[in-house]
Amino acid sequence: MLHRLNPSLKLAGLIIITTAILIYPSWRFSGLLLLLTILGYKISNVPLDVSKKRIRFLVAFSALLFAFQVLMTANGTILFFIIPRYDFMGPFLPVTDFGVEKGFGMSLRFLLVVFSSMLFVSVTDPTLLAHSFTRLRIPYRYSFALVIALRFLPLFDMENKTVRMAQRSRGISISVRGMSRILRTIRYTFFPLLISALSRVDALSLSMDGRGFGHSRTRTYLRKSSWIALDSAVLVLLSTLLLTSILLTLGFLPQVSAII
Amino acid sequence: MSNDQNISITTRNIVTIAILASLGGSLSTFVGYLGNLINLSLGVPFGAGQFMAGLHVFWLILIRVIVAKRGTGTMGGLLKGLVELFTGSTHGLVIVAVSMVQGLLIDLGAEIVGTPHNSGNTKLVWWLSAGVAAASNVFVLQAFYFSGAHWILLTVIALLAFSSGVIFAGYFAWETLQFLKDSRVLSNSFSSTRPPTVSRTGVTYRNLPAIGLIIFITVGSLYYTVAVAQVFSDPYSCKVTGLVENPFTYSPQAFAGQEVTVQAELQGVNIHLDPANYTGILLSTILEAAIPMAETTGVRIVARDGYAILLDLDEVMIDTHLLLTEAEDGLWLIASNYDGALWIRMVTTLEIY
Numbered sequence: 001m002l003h004r005l006n007p008s009l010k011l012a013g014l015i016i017i018t019t020a021i022l023i024y025p026s027w028r029f030s031g032l033l034l035l036l037t038i039l040g041y042k043i044s045n046v047p048l049d050v051s052k053k054r055i056r057f058l059v060a061f062s063a064l065l066f067a068f069q070v071l072m073t074a075n076g077t078i079l080f081f082i083i084p085r086y087d088f089m090g091p092f093l094p095v096t097d098f099g100v101e102k103g104f105g106m107s108l109r110f111l112l113v114v115f116s117s118m119l120f121v122s123v124t125d126p127t128l129l130a131h132s133f134t135r136l137r138i139p140y141r142y143s144f145a146l147v148i149a150l151r152f153l154p155l156f157d158m159e160n161k162t163v164r165m166a167q168r169s170r171g172i173s174i175s176v177r178g179m180s181r182i183l184r185t186i187r188y189t190f191f192p193l194l195i196s197a198l199s200r201v202d203a204l205s206l207s208m209d210g211r212g213f214g215h216s217r218t219r220t221y222l223r224k225s226s227w228i229a230l231d232s233a234v235l236v237l238l239s240t241l242l243l244t245s246i247l248l249t250l251g252f253l254p255q256v257s258a259i260i
Numbered sequence: 261m262s263n264d265q266n267i268s269i270t271t272r273n274i275v276t277i278a279i280l281a282s283l284g285g286s287l288s289t290f291v292g293y294l295g296n297l298i299n300l301s302l303g304v305p306f307g308a309g310q311f312m313a314g315l316h317v318f319w320l321i322l323i324r325v326i327v328a329k330r331g332t333g334t335m336g337g338l339l340k341g342l343v344e345l346f347t348g349s350t351h352g353l354v355i356v357a358v359s360m361v362q363g364l365l366i367d368l369g370a371e372i373v374g375t376p377h378n379s380g381n382t383k384l385v386w387w388l389s390a391g392v393a394a395a396s397n398v399f400v401l402q403a404f405y406f407s408g409a410h411w412i413l414l415t416v417i418a419l420l421a422f423s424s425g426v427i428f429a430g431y432f433a434w435e436t437l438q439f440l441k442d443s444r445v446l447s448n449s450f451s452s453t454r455p456p457t458v459s460r461t462g463v464t465y466r467n468l469p470a471i472g473l474i475i476f477i478t479v480g481s482l483y484y485t486v487a488v489a490q491v492f493s494d495p496y497s498c499k500v501t502g503l504v505e506n507p508f509t510y511s512p513q514a515f516a517g518q519e520v521t522v523q524a525e526l527q528g529v530n531i532h533l534d535p536a537n538y539t540g541i542l543l544s545t546i547l548e549a550a551i552p553m554a555e556t557t558g559v560r561i562v563a564r565d566g567y568a569i570l571l572d573l574d575e576v577m578i579d580t581h582l583l584l585t586e587a588e589d590g591l592w593l594i595a596s597n598y599d600g601a602l603w604i605r606m607v608t609t610l611e612i613y
Contacts, residue, residue: 014353057350064407070480072410074589075567077601078531094531097601110405117345119353128347141274142335148278149285149343156286183432186315189290193441194322196612198276198282198445205272214271244552 002044002087002119006231007129009238014120016238020245021109027101028260029245030108043255046122048115065105073099077257101189126150132225141214146202156197163192272328277336280326284319285343291315313394313426316340320363321390321433324370326446333370337363351401359401366395387430394425396552494608495564495590502560502612504550510610512586515541515549522581528600539595540585542612544577552612560613561593564606571602573612 017037021030043050049138071082076098081091126146134142167173169190175181208214247253248260293340295309339361349355373382383456395418402414440446480531497511512519521540526533552573559576562568576582581596589607 003262023358048529054350061350066456073565073567075563077567077599078528080530091531096564102566106405113354113404114350118348120353121346121348141269141271144273145278145281145335145339146273146342148489149282149339150346150371152279153286153343153347156283160286160290167491174294174297176294178299182294182298186428186432187435190287190436193283193287194436194440195443195445197279201272201279202278204277206278208271208275220349256544 001207002040004228006132006227007124007225008121008132010120010124011129012114013234015236018113018241020241021112021192024245024248025105025109027105027108028249029248030105030112033101033111034115037112037119040119044119044123045169046119048256058114058115060110062107065106065110069106070095070099074149117188127173127223128225131221131223140219148196157192160189163189169218235258269329269332270403273329273332276327276330277339278321280319280323281336281339283342284340285318288316288344288349309419310398310417311424312428313397314357314396317362317366317394317425318431318433320366320393320545321386321429322436324366325437326610330371331367333363334360335363336363341568349515354401354404358397361396361400364395365389365396366424383434390424390429390433391425394429395419395422397421405433417434422496444604474545480571496586498584498607499559499609500546500550501609503553504612505553506551508550510546510584512541514587515545518545520583521593522583524581526600526603529598538583538585540583540594542580543582543584543593544579546584547573547576547612550612551559556612558613560611561604561607562609564590564605564608564609569602569604
């Protein structure tokens with residue numbers, strides 16, 4: 001279902017969700033939005049098939065955020081000490097209920113931002129996103145830059161691999177021992193890729209100019225984004241979410257803030 | 261700054277920005293890999309990655325120098341951030357904000373200094389703005405994920421990122437630009453001579469966006485440090501605010517001679533501190549100086565880490581064992597007649613409501 005929504009609306013939704021949890025940083029609120037995001041994966045039939053390496057990073061980083069907040073927060077009811085009392089020493093590093101709450105808040109916020117961004121990327125076609133920008137009166141010449149950048153990615157990935165394989169075949173290995181070696185490693189990788197990339201600029205821009213790109217204020221599209229009734233309904237929901245987070249922060253909804 | 265700053269952006273410019281942003285986004289995986297290698301070689305689990313922060317800014321510097329037009333740094337930053345978002349950055353949408361702020365700071369530096377060339381102060385300012393742009397990622401990420409981090413920790417990480425920016429997005433970017441010029445890939449923009457001087461009126465108009473940006477960043481930084489991070493606030497002072505006739509910033513020196521000493525014992529669920537003597541100023545004395553309005557009923561005490569408690573104002577005003585004392589990390593609320601959870605470290609605000 002999320003695939004059918006207007007790409008600009010999806011981007012706005014992502015920004016609103018991120019803003020809402022920044023305005024009202026409650027771990028319950030973040031957890032609720034995270035649950036809704038996971039529900040979004042289900043209803044869009046998008047599998048959470050991120051790589052093991054990525055999952056490991058996400059879990060490790062959210063655990064780090066949790067530990068950081070717990071250790072940095074001294075106030076609240078002390079639950080236990082990480083280093084208990086031994087004879088006349090200690091106890092040290094108290095873990096408080098407020099610290100745990102803050103830790104959950106930060107970890108869930110991180111997971112929410114990452115998972116909602118991943119969902120956005122999974123259900124959004126960049127070409128349609130660029131088109132939807134033009135409907136927001138952003139000149140198509142600028143929004144087309146996003147399309148160009150994304151189209152060139154596979155090519156640069158391939159060239160990057162080629163350059164590194166060529167270096168390996170010549171006995172050049174990646175070394176980070178010392179600044180000069182780091183710079184040499186980067187130089188050997190970046191310079192050939194830069195030359196290759198910039199040498200394409202003239203050919204591509206001349207080709208685009210030759211086809212009349214930028215000549216007219218408007219252009220035609222093979223595939224267009226559209227605005228349907230469902231978009232309007234989602235926009236209302238998103239606006240309500242943002243408004244609710246503002247009201248919660250200002251303390252106008254005490255009954256709701258007691259729950260979330 | 262080149263004379264073509266105000267000429268509208270051409271197709272070639274757009275393609276250059278898009279291709280460099282794409283290459284930067286594509287190589288961010290490689291940069292992350294280098295960061296991990298440095299972590300491994302130093303034997304630390306994380307942190308050294310900030311030493312590669314300048315390599316993310318490197319692309320934005322190239323974009324701003326090669327397409328020497330106002331706003332191209334920001335546009336490049338936005339585009340590079342979107343590319344990284346679509347290629348599955350582990351920071352999600354936040355990476356777009358990080359990259360765009362970096363581009364904005366580079367544009368600001370470019371507005372101040374003008375056309376990049378290989379001599380004197382110009383190069384220095386470009387390199388410094390590259391460093392500042394690289395360090396900005398620490399504060400943007402802090403705003404999202406690390407709120408409450410100690411300012412010393414933030415400063416150390418930011419200095420590491422700043423150095424990285426100067427080295428990779430300054431020194432190395434200049435070396436790269438010279439290489440591109442020598443190999444005739446780059447024909448304009450990066451000159452080794454000073455640009456022709458422009459008229460005084462031209463300078464004034466040209467600098468208007470820079471002045472606007474400087475004001476924005478100065479006001480923003482001040483707001484951040486004073487209202488959000490409270491980095492530079494005195495740990496031995498706190499704001500007395502709310503429904504009072506005389507709001508002020510409390511500091512123990514202003515109440516010299518009014519100190520009292522009480523014996524208090526912390527009794528928490530999992531902690532117990534033996535009875536000890538604490539010297540400080542009674543909360544009732546501090547609140548009296550603020551002159552609470554007639555309709556007030558309570559006081560909200562807030563700590564630096566965001567912890568807050570509510571106390572009944574009438575009870576506070578008659579409590580002779582409730583005081584603010586100076587400890588090694590700031591003001592502590594000693595609340596001997598209350599539960600241990602109400603003893604607060606690093607008090608920053610007393611708000612009467």
